[in-house]
Amino acid sequence: MKDIETSELLGAVKQLIEESRRNAALAVNAEITLLHYRVGKQVNQEILKENRAEYGKKVLRELSLKLIADYGQGWSMKHLLHCSKFASVFPDESIVSALRRQLSWTHLKTLIYIEGALKREFYIEMCKLERWSSRQLQERIQSMLYERTAISKKPEELIISELQLLKNEQKLNPDLVFKDPYFLDFLGLKDAYSEKDLEASIIVELQRFIIEMGTDFAFMARQKRITIDHRDYFIDLLFYHRRLKCLVLVDLKMGEFEAGFKGQMELYLRFLEKYEKIEGENDPVGLILCSGKSSEHIELMQLDKSNIRVADYLTALPSQQILQEKLHKAVEIARHKMEQRDYTNTKAGLPNN
Numbered sequence: 001m002k003d004i005e006t007s008e009l010l011g012a013v014k015q016l017i018e019e020s021r022r023n024a025a026l027a028v029n030a031e032i033t034l035l036h037y038r039v040g041k042q043v044n045q046e047i048l049k050e051n052r053a054e055y056g057k058k059v060l061r062e063l064s065l066k067l068i069a070d071y072g073q074g075w076s077m078k079h080l081l082h083c084s085k086f087a088s089v090f091p092d093e094s095i096v097s098a099l100r101r102q103l104s105w106t107h108l109k110t111l112i113y114i115e116g117a118l119k120r121e122f123y124i125e126m127c128k129l130e131r132w133s134s135r136q137l138q139e140r141i142q143s144m145l146y147e148r149t150a151i152s153k154k155p156e157e158l159i160i161s162e163l164q165l166l167k168n169e170q171k172l173n174p175d176l177v178f179k180d181p182y183f184l185d186f187l188g189l190k191d192a193y194s195e196k197d198l199e200a201s202i203i204v205e206l207q208r209f210i211i212e213m214g215t216d217f218a219f220m221a222r223q224k225r226i227t228i229d230h231r232d233y234f235i236d237l238l239f240y241h242r243r244l245k246c247l248v249l250v251d252l253k254m255g256e257f258e259a260g261f262k263g264q265m266e267l268y269l270r271f272l273e274k275y276e277k278i279e280g281e282n283d284p285v286g287l288i289l290c291s292g293k294s295s296e297h298i299e300l301m302q303l304d305k306s307n308i309r310v311a312d313y314l315t316a317l318p319s320q321q322i323l324q325e326k327l328h329k330a331v332e333i334a335r336h337k338m339e340q341r342d343y344t345n346t347k348a349g350l351p352n353n
Contacts, residue, residue: 026101033100033108040087043080060084085112089120103127106134110141118159119146125166126176129243130215143183147327150175150309153334172243174285174309177214181312182289184212189315195252199223199236202252216242224249226271235268247272247284256292257310262301265308289313299337 043063047056060080067075089112090096099108107127114120123146127137146152151159151173165171186208187201202209203222210217217239224235237250249268253261265286272284286308298310317323 029104030100033105034096036083036105037086037090037093037096037100039080040083040085041093043084044087047084082109082112099124104134107132107137110134110137114141118156118163119152121163121167122146122149122151122159122176125163129166129170129172144323144327145179147324147331148179148181150178150180152331153338155335155338174244177216177241177244178285178287178309179311180293180309181314182212183317184209184313184315185317186212187315193315195236195254198252198254202237210239213239214241216244217248218242220247226268226275228267228271233268233271241285244282244285245280246282247276249284249286251286251288253288253290255290257288257290257294257297259297259301261288261310262303262306262308266306269307283307285309287311291315 043060047059060077064075064077064080067080086096086108090099103111103124111120111123111127114123123137123141126132126140126145132140151162154162154175162173162176165173166176184198184202186205187198189197189201193201199222206219210219218241219237220240221235221238224238226233226235235249236252239248239250240246241248249265249272251261251265251268265288269284269286277284284307286306288308288310290310290312293310293312303310318326
């Protein structure tokens with residue numbers, strides 16, 4: 001009996017110690033982050049007084065040498081440049097005061113070098129929401145996560161609005177969740193494979209597939225059978241998304257998107273909505289993964305109104321340069337089309353969706 005009581009006491013005390021250590025680490029990180037910000041701000045003010053690049057380099061070099069002599073190698077010129085950049089990217093200290101309690105200096109050092117305020121804000125909010133490690137943040141930036149989400153293809157006003165909802169009310173728009181394309185290079189599939197091969201490979205590498213999908217996806221079933229009018233149908237993969245609070249069914253297809261895929265997916269979605277959706281959940285979402293997209297088909301069929309999304313999947317990645325060009329072009333085309341549509345609707349007196 002005493003052993004049991006001692007064990008329970010030990011567990012409780014260890015929990016208190018671990019919690020205290022975590023809180024102490026967070027407090028130290030917050031103080032270090034604020035220090036780096038204020039150092040950067042002070043440096044920028046001194047350099048701006050002269051407004052000469054060469055003078056700035058000289059000041060930083062001399063400052064670094066003196067700080068290293070007193071405080072160690074951590075105050076290199078490179079580190080001072082990070083501090084300077086930090087203060088330049090976030091001129092308002094109140095923003096830094098909020099961020100330092102949620103993100104580490106290592107996170108912020110990565111974020112400040114992202115070009116574009118909206119893209120940076122996306123990574124900040126998603127990093128906070130999904131609690132990415134600094135390594136995960138770097139991997140998602142490297143994989144061009146922002147450019148692959150639907151939100152990046154919308155006009156800036158809508159992006160700002162959705163990010164504000166996420167920041168202030170923790171409301172997550174599906175456009176921040178679903179991507180296009182999905183990278184499935186980890187499946188190790190060769191040139192010739194079937195839909196069954198694709199599905200089987202995903203199940204084998206389910207954890208990595210979920211990481212690519214997003215951390216809030218929970219796997220529920222493979223080849224889920226549903227019966228409609230005495231006929232059996234099979235849903236390839238079924239997931240649940242915790243924050244969207246809805247079922248997400250994934251239909252795997254070879255080749256390009258075909259018009260008939262919509263009817264099949266709508267049938268599955270309406271069945272799940274009628275028989276599987278429980279109180280408090282949102283309507284299910286369908287994701288059709290194809291190895292090629294038919295853009296005009298998808299646009300004309302207005303799949304988003306049926307809660308259906310279509311995305312490419314890549315089993316072999318192109319070079320980083322080709323991928324960047326492709327995604328940046330896709331973002332520009334999508335935004336241009338949306339802005340044209342909104343302009344036409346406004347002239348015609350129709351609402352913009």
